[in-house]
Amino acid sequence: MQSASPTVSDIILRQLSLWGIRRIYGVAGDAVLPFLHAVGQQTAVQYIAARHESGAAFMASAEGKCSREMAVCLGTSGPGLVNMLNGIVDATADRVPLLVLTGQIALKKVGTEAKQYIEQQQMIAPLAVYSAQLLHPDATVEVLQKAVIEAHSKRGVAHISVPVDVWNVPCSREPHQPTGVLKTSRYQNLEQLEQAVNLLSAAEAPMILIGTGARGASRAIAELAEAMGAGIVETLGAKGTVPHSHPLNVGGIGEGGSEASRNLLQQSDCVLAVGANWWPEGFVPKDTQVIHIDTAPASIEAHPEVVCGLVGDAAEILPLIQQQLPQGPKSSWQGHIHEARAHFDAFLDRERQNDAHPVAPQRVIAALDETVDDRAIVAVDTGDHTVWFNRVFRATQQDILFSGKWRTMGFALPAAIAAKLTFPERQVVACVGDGSFAMTMMELATAVTYRTPVSVIVMNNRSLSMEKNSMNAQGMQPFGTELINPNFADLAQAFGAKGIHVETADELSPALETAFTCGEPAVVDVHTSDAMPPFTYFKQAVQ
DSSP: OOSSSSSHHHHHHHHHHTOOOOOEEEEOOGGGGGHHHHHTSSSEEEEEOSSSSHHHHHHHHHHHHHSOOOOOOOEOOTHHHHHHHHHHHHHHHTOOEEEEEEEEOOGGGGTSSOOOOHHHHHHHHHGGEOOOESSSGGGGGHHHHHHHHHHHHHHSEEEEETTTTTSSSBOOOOOOOOOOOGSOOOOOOTTTHHHHHHHHHHOOSSSEEEOOTTTTTTHHHHHHHHHHTOEEEEEEEGTTOOOOOOOOOOOOOOOTTTTHHHHHHHOEEEEEEOOOHHHHHHHHTOOOOOEEEESSSHHTTOOTEEEEEESSSHHHHHHHHHHOOOOOOOHHHHHHHHHHHHHHHHHHHHHOOOTTBOHHHHHHHHHHHHHOOOOEEEESSHHHHHHHHHOOOOOOOOEEEEESSEEEETOOOHHHHHHHOOOTTTTTTEEHHHHHHHGGGHHHHHHHTHHHTOOOEEEOSSBBBHHHHHHHHHTTTOOOOOOOOOHHHHHHHTTTSEEEEEOOOHHHHHHHHHHHSSSSEEEEEEBOOOOOOOOOOHHHHHH
């Protein structure tokens, strides 16, 4: 019988609820069963039972990315934590505040040869900003507070390990009432503002590079670009921050990016990077003056090209810069931007109409951006389809979810599920390759279980095409890259989802419309060609 006093599990759940946590993603296991019992006795925090711990961690990381708040995942001791590592690293790499709760074997067995025992603090130490084992019930609130403060302030992963015989121990401490201080602005270095203004004022060919940290600053970015006559270059995760239709948006950068953005960056004399913790090495001249705005000082310090760094929220900092800039854009540079954009758009218009059979990947992406809601969330996996998405997708106001620095395969489906749970009113789509989908396709069962109507577009070229093309470009004989796949549409139906098979380009738009409006999880299996994506380094290697 449960004690009348609240237990460690009860206090953890109450504290998480007070902090605004609405979901925990996890997988059951011996060392977390007492906690799951407590979860089942309350309704403030929902439990999402994933089919694999990696899926649970991906879901939590994705919720943190799209909500810009801390998320939580749960796993049992030993194998549970090990299986979560891929998603944990994704959060670490993209600086997502994440709380990882794991069970541990009984206290008297810690340090022995007991089954499923491993020193979890040592295992997660390279990935976490904080990791502790909860040994006494009255330390519960203090340990939780420390973990959450570290996760928020350092934008990283915090981990708490709880021995199985501690979860149910009565706890005499009450949860802490939040002060709201963790959500206040952290803009500190006003003294750098003058330097940034001077650099931008002197620039003859300014460019703005926006990353995922620029979300929430859309209007400020567009207004500053218009005031300076600066081109806007977007990393993959920033698509939709400034609509593609904006005349100063010159497209993506990196593999598959636009020739316009690449050429303009090469000619720029000053780049303002906003929330971009990935730097396009090789695309920007070494002598370009780089200003970087980011909420994480470590992101700024990581790039030696930066001459001026401003720590804080871009939505607050950018208007301060604009207020002090001279009036009027540099018309000659702005004209050059418009010319470069028009030339690339005309080329891409032809590329988007490719009528190849099997279906050309660029045709799939074109159909997607013509069909998807303006405010949809699109989770993009890792593979050659990512490159085509970066190049072809013309965003309006969509949010893009992806594994930024870690670039793991298997991210998009779990991420889409988490996004739909977090924002049920928005359309959510996952764009995946056949290789990446196969890695976490068991989470279709999670989508069906929780009646989460996400749409999955599988660009199925029956190979690990990025690796195959890379081997070809480097003069190697492709090996280990061909895939034998199931019928993904039939597989979806076996899971209880809707399955749609697409063989021709003409079938694309009707299939997507059906998937987007059916009100249930849906998989659109599109047989695509394995055409070599426009990788810059691939072309150089071939030449």
